[in-house]
Amino acid sequence: MKLKSLLISFLLSGLTNAFSQQKAENIAGAKGKLQFKISFSSATDAKPLTGRMFLVISHADTIEPRLQVGRYGTQFFGVDFEKLQPAQEITVDGSILGYPVNDLKDIPTGDYYVQAVLSKYTEFKRSDGHTLWMHMDQWEGQDWRRSPGNLYSKVQKISINQNHTQSIKLLVDQVIPPIPVPADTKWVKHIKIKSEILSKFWGQPIYIGATILLPKGYDENPDKHYPTVYEEGHFSLAPPFRFRESDQSEFYKDWTSDGFPAFIAITLQHPTPYFDDSYAVNTVNNGPYGDAIHQELIPEIEKQFRCIREGYARLLTGGSTGGWESFALQVLYPEFYGGTWSFSPDPLDFHNVEGINVYEDKNAFYKEFEWYKTPTINTRFWQTGDVRLTSKQRITMELVNGTKGRSGGQLDIWSAVYGPIGSDGYFKPLFNEETGVMDTSVACYWKENFDMRYYLEKNWTTVGPKLVGKLHVFAGRMDDFFLNFGVYHMEDFLIKTTNPYYGGSFTYGERGGHGWRPYSSGQLLREMDAYLKKVHPDN
Known part of the structure; x- marks a missing residue:
């Protein structure tokens, strides 16, 4: 009897498990399929287009969903297309990678605002023999969300129910207008030139430019020449040091006051098909931006404005991207x-x-140890040290923005600047964006070409004598992106230099995050002025 009872119990248990499994399968099968069908209107463009289509999903429409996309922004998906005809549909479904949520089926049931954006690509037949399809900057700073000529749909409110099958149509029928270029004023001037050097490389017209901030008394002293400060950084048409004539800021008061150090301050614009900024150096992927800036743009600036055309009087500054550029x-x-x-x-x-x-x-x-792995941290909250993004999340975000390095993102531009060219003409990536596996050959290229510490170690006997007293670096020890560690490595080398000793400085903010500074822009310029008085050739 006992054996019989056990047998019956076993059979009932099996039936219960089978029923539960079937019930789960039925529930899963009842889950709907969500997809979006996106097309563009012939009224906005009658010819076939190549580019990338974005679907943006947001909780609010206080600003357009497309303008909410970012490193920590709202949900979006992206898909490439070639020779897309007007009215031909692009499908965004569960097969398309998204960020921050990777799969469309994992978007929670609820009410949302949606918008589609079509980013147009241009064919570049480069002088190195490669043909690439990339986004041509329209003087917006390589930003598909607001690039003039890109197309977008009107914002639409929808309800998503993941238990129902839904197919939602969006029509891309709006055109992003041109970026307004600020007018010249007494204080602020603008230059924009076609670079013959870069246009030859890219096989398309490439433009570079500058915003110039003039010192007090410039017009009243037509025979006086001034030292220049180049503030390096991301693309912007705004004046250097956030100078604004409208708000009477502290820097405005400094700059326009009697006795303030008289400089010509300059920001440069040099966007590339990869990013809003070229990093101002010659590279195999971006092209000869270093040559264009130093052989075309700066000579034009010094021709139009009364700059002192001597090395001692050209000073550099900048933060983050501009921090690397100014140092490099x-x-x-x-x-x-x-x-x-x-x-x-x-x-x-x-x-x-x-x-x-x-x-x-x-x-x-991830970091790999003997018995375990841990996710690599990309970004932290500087106030607490808590994780904000993992490396995988950051890399995925850029991949959703664009394949083949066309994201306009930070990791992609580093690969475009520091890395070698691939067989297809796009840069050869440092790592596989889907698996994360590193390419050691690319790592070696990075080191040999753009590791600034390694470069100085190799060349100190010839370069060092020309750099004495010229290198001043600042970093917060809680930099959001761990950039302080690169500064530490550089300092470790420079403070041990001899014949000559580097003679510069490193300054740290103990609890400073990314962008920490020990003083204002006005104080920085006063320090630069004191430095110039020491190194002036007449001394």
Whole structure:
């Protein structure tokens, strides 16, 4: 009897499990299929287009969904297309990668605002023999969300029910208008030129430019020439140092006051098909931006404005991207520039590139130890040190923005600047964006070409004498993106230099995050002025 009872119990248990499994399968089968069908209107463009289509989903429409996309922004998906005809539909469904949520089926049931954006690509037949399809910057700073000529749909409110099958249509029938260029004023002037050097490389017209801030008394002293400060950084048409004539800010009061150091301050515009900024150096992927800036743009600036055309009087500064540029330009053009004050620079060496150790990590997604793995951290909250983004999340976000390095994102531009060219003409990536696996050959290229510490170690006997006293670096020890570690590695080398000793400075904010600065722009310029008085050739 006992054996019989056990047998009956076993059979009932099996039936119960089978019933439960079937019930689960029935529930799963009842789950609906969500998809979006997106097309563009012939009224906006009658010809076939190549590019990338974006679907943006947001909780609110206080600003358009497309303008909410970002590193920490709202949900979006992206899909490439070639020779898309008007009215031909692009499908966004569960097969299309998204960010922050990767799969469309995982968007919670609820009410949302949706918008589609069509980013147009241009065919570039480069002088190196490669043909690439990329987005042509329209003087907006390589931003598909607001690039003039890109198409977008009107915002539509929808209800998503993941238990129902839904097919939602969106029509891209609006055109993003041109970016208004600020008018020249007494204080602020603008230059924009076609670069013959870059146009030849890219096979399309490429433009570079500058915004110039003039000192007090410039018009009243027509025979006086001034030292220049180049503030490097991301694309912007705004004046240097956030100078604004409308709000009587502290810097405006400083700049326009009697006795304030008289400089010509300059920001440069040099967007590329990869990013809003070229990093101002010659590279195999971006092209000869270093040559274009130093052989075309700066000579034009110095022709139109009364700059002192001597190396000691050309100073550099900038933060983040501009921090790396200002430091690298001083190192690579040691006699053309007279000194740099570089803040929170992008990695000056590559042992920590937003968490990734280029030289030791086997995978960009995680750190591997003897018995376990941990996710690589890309971004932290500087106030607490808590994780904000993992490396995998950051990499996925850029992949959703664009394949083949066309995201306009930070990791992609580093690969375009620091890395080699691939067989298809796009840059050869440091890591596989889907698996995270690192490519050691690319890591070696990064080191040999753009690791600034390694460059100085190799060349100190010849370059060092031209850099004495010129290198000044600032960083917060809690930099959001771990950029302080590259500064540490650079300092470790420079403070040990001899014949000559580097003679510069490193300054840290103990609890400072990304963008930490020990003083205002006005104070910085006063420090630069004091420095110039010491190094003036007449001294």
